[in-house]
Amino acid sequence: MKNTLIFVIFVIAVVVFLFLLPRKEVPLIPANEAHLQTMTEQDCLKKCHEKGTKAPLSKKHPPKFACFKCHKTEKEEGR
Numbered sequence: 230m231k232n233t234l235i236f237v238i239f240v241i242a243v244v245v246f247l248f249l250l251p252r253k254e255v256p257l258i259p260a261n262e263a264h265l266q267t268m269t270e271q272d273c274l275k276k277c278h279e280k281g282t283k284a285p286l287s288k289k290h291p292p293k294f295a296c297f298k299c300h301k302t303e304k305e306e307g308r
């Protein structure tokens with residue numbers, strides 16, 4: 230019985246912790262020419278966002294794949 234109580238408190242603590250985590254703003258993909266012509270995620274990296282290209286991702290950038298999972302275009306956001 231005591232274990233159940235500890236478990237419940239633990240679960241609540243985890244949920245509260247996750248809720249309080251800072252949610253980072255994911256920047257939108259700008260609607261400029263270069264980006265409008267980029268249709269695949271490989272292109273994002275190959276053309277501009279790989280190390281050694283003109284706009285490499287910062288070291289702190291989260292996972293470097295599936296760009297479109299996180300980054301939406303300005304159009305999709307209705308702007």
Ligand code: HEC
Nearest residue numbers: 253254255256273278286287290291292293294295296299
């Ligand atoms: C897990 C979600 C996620 C994925 C996947 C992702 N990004 Fe990001 N991206 C972010 C977040 C969050 C930021 C803001 C980072 C910050 O503020 O430090 C960001 C910032 C950026 C920036 C702004 C400059 C920089 O380096 O911080 C560019 C450019 C960028 N992402 C391009 C890409 C490309 C290209 C891909 C695919 C190869 C990609 N992102 C995949 C979440 C993601």
